[in-house]
Amino acid sequence: MAFFQKKRLIAAVTMALTAGGFASAVQANNTKLNATKTNVAFSDFTPTEYSSQGKPNIIILTVDDLGYGQMPFDESSFAPATLKNRPVVDTYKIGIDKAIEAAKKSTPTLLGLMNDGVRFTNGYVAHGVSGPSRAAILTARSPARYGVYTNSDAQDGIPLTETFMPELFQNHGYYTAAVGKWHLSKISNVPVPEDKQTRDYHDNYRTYSAEEWQPQNRGFNYFMGYHSAGVAWYNSPSLFINRQPVDAKGYISDQLTDEAIGVANRSKMLEQPFMLYLAYSAPHLPNDVAAPDEYQKQFNTGSPTADNFYASVYSVDQGVKRLLETLKKNGQLDNTIILFTSDNGAVIDGPLPLNGAQKGFKGQMTAPGGVHTPMFMWWSGKLKNGKYDKLVSAMDFFPSALDAAKISIPPTLKLDGRSLLPYVTGKKTGAVRENLAWMGSYVHWWDEQNIPFWDNYHKFVRYESDEYPKNPNTENLSQFSYAVRNNEYALIYNYEDKQLGLYALNDLMLERNLAKDKPEMVKQLQGAMKEYMSNTQPPLNKINQEKFNNISNVLN
Template sequence: MILKKTTAILLMIGAGICFADKPNIVVILTDDQGYGQTPLFSPELYEKPFARQQNTARYECPPGAAEQAAKISMPHLQRLAADGVRFTNAHVASPICGPSRAAIMTARYPQRFGIYWNDDMHKGVPLDEVFIPELFQQSGYRTAVIGKWHVGALVKEKIMSATSRDYHDQRIDQCVAGYHPYDRGFDYFFGYYGAGASLYDSPSLFRGKDLAEAKGCLVDQLTEEALSFARTGREAPFLLYLAYNVPHIPLEARMPEKYLKRFNTGNAEVDNYYASLAAVDDGIGRLVGTLEKQGRLDNTLIVFMSDNGAVVDSPQPLNGRFRGYKSLCSAGGTQIPMVMCWKNKLEGGTVFDGLASSMDAFATALDIANIPIPTTLQLDGKSLIPILTKQTEQLPHEVLFWAGPDSPYWGDSNTNFWTGYWNYITSKQDEMPVSGRNTDGSWTVRKGPWSLQYTHRDTRLALYHMETDPGESMDVSRAHPETVQELKLAVKKWYTPMKEPLSSVSWNTNQWEKLRDSM
């Protein structure tokens, strides 16, 4: 069964149903949080032995300690899941943050508009692409993005007086005209435009188009901004995109003591990592409490996701049983924690184990808001309402695809670099380590229990049965040649109309064509 619940309630919601009050929409995103680093999933993840992923020495601690920290780190998120739907097979459209966020904003595969890698994102999502919040804005919604933007073209201004070795402190990232949130469907913006921001005293915070003062811990500041937005303008429904800055590397600054004191793993770095997620969780709890006090919670769809898998420089359980890390098209890079709650409308305690995508978040929001999709706009994201409310048994996605660079930069083959980088920014060594970003091509296609993968590094196809082998340890392609051929044809058909990469810095047209020829 795809939907797991002892009782079922058919709720008459979805496309074509008129609501007296338009629902509010909240999408919450964490940055580089792994599937295993949430307390949402099977107790087996924490209580039974499994093939642990490698991580850096910085985050080593006694056996089970980091797993226990993950288990207690986000109780408000657990309550949100208990009141809503928990997804056990949800994926981002790209295993790296820029393209992943572009897919969320457009509900489209980023390859459709030439974005495969963060280098492509430096040019920004093309201006002829529609951001889904534009449709909400046109329908009378108040719209806000708070936190990380990372979908616009940037101008980087170096801070000559900077003394920190953390690159977040060394420059001010500014958004190029036309690519600002105000140009892409948002009424309000507070946050930063680039890939990351300092935990304290960030020089790159903006309110609207003006530089803004950093006040205290950035996680808490983003929460306060979100609460302020939610408390105002009650005459209209709102859409809030809240993109937190943690637990993105390097996370060298200490979280406030009120979060740190909840953890005692025997490793201060592990405590700090999970303290950052506890801060996000407190923000979720405060936002839910505010909406409940206003009487608006029952009419608010809340979606929680991470933007990609965890990096090797982070604590257990990283990406759980899944192989790979951020930037890799294996499950460890693409499979994410995801929760959807629309209290008293989506049945609480539901578990959905069919394929779902981060592209579905805003597609689902369009559906419940009864906002029509322009006939000229081809969305890859699907509304999850029909399957979640038993209106249909048809799965939203029979198949999902990934294609782009294959970089082990954030993976276990690069632990020496990340150890050196940590030592460098904390002044334990003077030389900045150097690491290449091997960006040969790769692609993956998922259908049912099957995952077919190809990388230029291995120059071969590998087929995995994800239900019996979630760690992708056993290639069964020789035993299932018909499945291999079926999935190979499917990915070729999908990839053929995709656009060339926007950038040629580390992923170029030749590599793009070479990847196409491998299909």
């Protein structure tokens, strides 16, 4: 009798959650994928069975624009000599010692997970800007495969022909949820009333997603977050639960954490494993408002804006702490995998240590600072702790998670991502792959060249000036570049200066060009780049077509 009462309770909870928009598609614990012969034609496939019982929970955890040196990931980022005489935006200027201290204090919880997991010291995202980078995480495919080379290509939505990995989890009985930044849809911005507008554009629009690109149509049972590139820290008009606009409640990091905890609790009630894409907004600009005191009081760098920045990072860390506490209370923690990265490198509009001892910033795929991010994996007691120093991509996250869940990847998907599981568990040694390749704009919007814009932007937002600064360095005004990296060298080419460079992979400041010394390696990596290009699509946005042709002509 108790068994049937429990089943009736679960059914009632499921119906209530579905009616309330919390679970658009609820799967049973045991999902059987099989075919039955009938007098009707059916697909030619091998029947399989799958049980989600005991399978691991998956958390893909991202932050927005956090630099390699802005958390305690790699001690080399904190070498004072590498930080001297660095150009910095006026509002973020602080002493080097204060900057290092703040970065080291920003993520104690994440540091604990890194120390107990595997750091990927040569971990790279697949693009230098948010939309394409996030698309690559969720498809496990290079964005160039489907014509996405810049945010301009992504702005009309990631092609519907692409399979998002949560679809596979959902089809195998997982409860799937996306919380936070989406930025993968065709969008429409609707202004809020004028009396509620400010000079921070995040406050001024409600950003809607077209139906085809809604997260619920890309494999997620539940969505809470925003569709735009950024969000206001308080009072955002752009938050949604599924398709319904909702009010902001307090500081955005806290609201996203509350939602993530809700996902874990709903998974517990439904007796299903969960797959959560948790995409925090921090520390995306602007950082002109303070965090709640519990986060803000931890930092005293001498710059209120730098304090705001690191307080926002700390808010994520403490949110993860609360989520871990919930998972432990629910008995879910020991069977949960966490995969972490920033979506791209730091913006110059931020505090030291920025990208640590690396050249380059967000938007620059030929410089390590744009795509070499802090990246790690944690799974309690199941990994070989320490560092893995071979090439890893954020595209590897979902294949690794699928491997852990014993979900087969359809061969028709042609993924660029590879499972890291054999390497992080010690079953295999050596390299996951021979090389990684990138192509897209080399953008100065977020680097030292654009400091005058950022200095004046802060003045405008703070009403210290009435003139919005001119930005001569947008993505659309930037020429294309390419990069291909193997486990020893990086070959880079920027059409802007038409310079070909070969650098040792550990030459993070790109100080010694080895192209003339190692012509065979140049030839080998050029061949890898040509092979990569042969499997790409032309840019979706016409503004990028000529730039794409320029790079193609150079390679050929």
